[in-house]
Amino acid sequence: MNIFSIILQVIIGFAGGVAVAGGTFALITILGIIPRMAARLRLTEYIYQFETAIAAGGTVGSLIVVYHLKMPIGIAGIAIFGLFAGIFIGSLSMALAECLKVIPILFTRVNLQTGMSAIIIAMAIGKGLGTLYQMYFMK
DSSP: OOHHHHHHHHHHHHHHHHHHHHHHHHHHHHHTHHHHHHHHTTOGGGHHHHHHHHHHHHHHHHHHHHHTOOOOOHHHHHHHHHHHHHHHHHHHHHHHHHHTTHHHHHHHHTTOOSOHHHHHHHHHHHHHHHHHHHHHHOO
16 A cells, blocks of 8 residues: 555544544533533532543543454443443433534534535535445445
């Protein structure tokens, strides 16, 4: 492979990772999932620890996926992982209804008057093409 091709792939991969990670953590932050969960559990003094655990979990999960690390955790470990992953996904999907207001609020704050539909369509097409590429060409 050409060195410029490799450098371009690294830059695109890094930019995509930053965009997805930033979007995920921004969504969690905007929706206020952590403070709400901490308030309901009456553990508001541990919000910083919750946020640190989520960031560490995202980092470790990314490292496991990127480097294909093997983790011999057994059936009990898989069950515990499944429980925590289910809690996280459930909390995120329940809070997603509030996310529907995020894009219009963002465009209002940056004072963008035209082009909202084009940006949303571009984001949807990019997500779709990225998913198709990953499904069919990445193994």
